[in-house]
Amino acid sequence: MRRLRHFFSRWQNWIAFLAILGFIYTAVAAPQISPDDPKRPGPFLRVGKATEGRPLPPDEKAPLGMLPHGQDVFHPLVWGARGALQFGLIVTFFTAIFGILYGALAGLIGGRSGGWMMNIADSFLAIPVIAGVVFLQQLWTTTITAMGGLYYTNQFGPVIEIVGPMTPIIWLFERFNPLMISLIFLSWMPYARIVHSIVILLVRSDFIQAARALGGSPWWVIRKHLIPNSLAPALVLAARDVGGVVLLQATFTFVGIGGDSIWGSMLAQGRNWVIGPGGSVLSYWWVFLPPTIAVMLFGVAWNMLGDGLSDALDPQSA
Amino acid sequence: MPPLLQFVVRRFLVVPISLFIITLVLYGGVMLTPPEARADLYMPSNLNQNLTEEQIANLREQIIGRYHLREPFPVQYFYWIKTLFDGTWGYSPSLNEEVLPSLLRRTPVTLELALYSMLFLVPLGMFSGVVAGWNRNGRFDKFFRGSAFLATSTPTFILALVLLSIFYINLGWFAPERVSLNVGLELSKESFKHYTGMLTVDSLLNGRWDIFGDVWKHLAMPVFTLSLYHWATLGRVARATVLNERRKEYVISARARGVAERSVVWKHVYRNVIAPSLTSMALSAASIITGVFVAEIIFDFNGVSNVIVDAMNGIPDAPAALGFAVYSVFMVLLLMFLLDVLQALFDPRVREGVLRA
Numbered sequence: 001m002r003r004l005r006h007f008f009s010r011w012q013n014w015i016a017f018l019a020i021l022g023f024i025y026t027a028v029a030a031p032q033i034s035p036d037d038p039k040r041p042g043p044f045l046r047v048g049k050a051t052e053g054r055p056l057p058p059d060e061k062a063p064l065g066m067l068p069h070g071q072d073v074f075h076p077l078v079w080g081a082r083g084a085l086q087f088g089l090i091v092t093f094f095t096a097i098f099g100i101l102y103g104a105l106a107g108l109i110g111g112r113s114g115g116w117m118m119n120i121a122d123s124f125l126a127i128p129v130i131a132g133v134v135f136l137q138q139l140w141t142t143t144i145t146a147m148g149g150l151y152y153t154n155q156f157g158p159v160i161e162i163v164g165p166m167t168p169i170i171w172l173f174e175r176f177n178p179l180m181i182s183l184i185f186l187s188w189m190p191y192a193r194i195v196h197s198i199v200i201l202l203v204r205s206d207f208i209q210a211a212r213a214l215g216g217s218p219w220w221v222i223r224k225h226l227i228p229n230s231l232a233p234a235l236v237l238a239a240r241d242v243g244g245v246v247l248l249q250a251t252f253t254f255v256g257i258g259g260d261s262i263w264g265s266m267l268a269q270g271r272n273w274v275i276g277p278g279g280s281v282l283s284y285w286w287v288f289l290p291p292t293i294a295v296m297l298f299g300v301a302w303n304m305l306g307d308g309l310s311d312a313l314d315p316q317s318a
Numbered sequence: 319m320p321p322l323l324q325f326v327v328r329r330f331l332v333v334p335i336s337l338f339i340i341t342l343v344l345y346g347g348v349m350l351t352p353p354e355a356r357a358d359l360y361m362p363s364n365l366n367q368n369l370t371e372e373q374i375a376n377l378r379e380q381i382i383g384r385y386h387l388r389e390p391f392p393v394q395y396f397y398w399i400k401t402l403f404d405g406t407w408g409y410s411p412s413l414n415e416e417v418l419p420s421l422l423r424r425t426p427v428t429l430e431l432a433l434y435s436m437l438f439l440v441p442l443g444m445f446s447g448v449v450a451g452w453n454r455n456g457r458f459d460k461f462f463r464g465s466a467f468l469a470t471s472t473p474t475f476i477l478a479l480v481l482l483s484i485f486y487i488n489l490g491w492f493a494p495e496r497v498s499l500n501v502g503l504e505l506s507k508e509s510f511k512h513y514t515g516m517l518t519v520d521s522l523l524n525g526r527w528d529i530f531g532d533v534w535k536h537l538a539m540p541v542f543t544l545s546l547y548h549w550a551t552l553g554r555v556a557r558a559t560v561l562n563e564r565r566k567e568y569v570i571s572a573r574a575r576g577v578a579e580r581s582v583v584w585k586h587v588y589r590n591v592i593a594p595s596l597t598s599m600a601l602s603a604a605s606i607i608t609g610v611f612v613a614e615i616i617f618d619f620n621g622v623s624n625v626i627v628d629a630m631n632g633i634p635d636a637p638a639a640l641g642f643a644v645y646s647v648f649m650v651l652l653l654m655f656l657l658d659v660l661q662a663l664f665d666p667r668v669r670e671g672v673l674r675a
Binding site: 128135254267 | 332336337339340355470471472473475476479482483484487488601608609611612626627636639640642646649650
């Protein structure tokens with residue numbers, strides 16, 4: 001309770017908390033806030049003429065204006081929250097689990113082998129996510145083509161077209177895109193590092209020695225003692241990561257390398273109207289500002305939450 | 319063995335192991351696709367339309383045989399490993415050439431981007447961090463904290479968009495792509511000698527100030543884009559260290575002795591800021607190299623990442639993807655190594671350790 005009070009005594013934490021609550025609400029209530037077109041469901045909604053190349057300013061049909069080709073701005077903005085939260089939480093969840101287990105194991109093994117395990121983790125830092133993404137993307141294409149389907153990326157993100165029944169493999173392909181998997185594989189190292197540093201301190205402590213002396217198996221020690229004790233910093237890291245991976249996802253989508261960030265795709269579609277005509281970034285503000293603010297607020301909110309958590313969970317500050 | 323050498327050996331021994339694991343996994347992924355699909359990558363593009371199904375199948379079999387596509391996984395993997403040592407890094411069907419030459423040809427472009435980003439952000443980050451930390455809650459500190467917050471929360475691609483809009487479309491000061499069209503023509507002439515491939519250096523060696531200026535006109539935006547985020551992180555590290563250091567007794571004693579404020583900061587405190595900052599720089603350098611593709615794509619630089627980006631929706635082109643991964647691991651480790659040596663030079667504790675052995 002004291003920790004909670006401490007957490008809510010800072011105004012930054014209130015902002016973070018409310019913003020994230022807002023995103024969660026938008027994500028959950030997306031179908032009510034901005035219903036899909038029943039004929040063409042999906043995160044993008046066409047409200048104007050497809051032949052209209054210019055982005056039209058807000059009117060009664062489109063409360064936040066339109067992207068080029070009559071695409072509504074408000075609809076993907078709302079559904080983007082759902083996509084971003086899903087992506088951020090899934091990636092962070094798997095990343096954190098793997099990193100924590102790896103770090104705990106390395107710490108528990110200790111000695112030279114544990115050191116080697118951490119060295120290997122370090123060298124993962126040098127591998128660019130983009131190599132993994134491109135590679136998996138190619139793998140996806142081939143596998144789906146071999147199954148008689150079609151896989152390609154258009155301006156709205158990756159599309160899977162299949163003939164025949166839905167198989168579990170296709171289901172998996174639809175849920176996990178290449179970017180997601182590459183990010184999981186290539187961003188667990190900080191968790192391992194931080195958990196490892198705590199575990200090597202803990203392993204020497206008396207209560208762990210006692211647990212081992214009592215005949216506790218390594219797994220049991222990891223589960224019962226090491227992970228609960230090293231969870232706080234990992235939690236802080238995870239909170240920041242949720243925002244971080246969503247920014248990365250938007251970046252990848254924007255430059256056209258996989259990923260299906262809806263906000264990133266909005267900016268990619270409006271790109272020429274942001275940097276092109278009109279004199280400034282704000283001439284077509286409804287193309288630039290809504291997705292930009294959404295992406296940045298998402299990143300900032302989770303980052304602030306991380307800061308707040310790190311402050312509140314720090315035993316010295318409470 | 320001297321500690322530094324030990325350290326180096328350990329670093330370089332770990333690399334092959336983790337590369338082995340990663341490439342093994344990646345290659346395993348390639349093996350999931352049928353050999354026939356992979357053979358299609360190698361099909362000549364000017365294939366005779368009149369060939370019968372049977373002839374095409376025959377050709378495919380030939381290709382499968384030539385590139386060992388039907389061998390078991392370890393054998394194929396071994397063939398790829400072998401290419402790492404013969405200087406080709408394998409033939410990439412999607413690039414239509416060998417991987418290593420095409421990586422090396424693009425290296426100067428990426429190197430320039432990464433190098434100048436570091437040269438830009440390091441002095442600036444150190445300076446602003448130290449000044450902000452020393453005058454805590456002063457006007458500059460507030461300004462620094464505000465802009466560092468803004469810098470870390472702006473995604474690179476949005477920054478790039480804004481820069482393009484302001485400095486390219488409106489003011490016309492800077493431009494995307496590597497060089498202007500007319501300069502590109504100049505570069506392909508006989509009279510322009512290519513020494514390093516880095517245009518900023520080559521233009522000076524050729525005595526062509528006009529080209530030098532044009533190259534910078536194109537470098538400014540991507541360099542700024544790449545460095546802003548890391549400027550903020552480095553500055554924060556420096557600032558936090560200064561906050562920590564300035565309470566220490568040596569600072570009080572230096573002041574008591576009447577040492578000028580400026581030399582307390584830049585002679586006494588500054589030395590202690592270097593070590594933690596170098597760690598932060600190493601991480602920044604690594605992430606600039608792995609993240610340089612954003613700037614390369616948005617600003618239209620034909621850099622190293624182009625090797626794999628073009629083949630996005632194709633059939634798994636293992637040599638290109640794996641070669642790219644191996645390449646950037648090498649680059650990052652080289653940088654890390656250089657920074658470690660720097661650390662030894664700057665930090666007497668590390669240096670003494672080296673000298674004692």
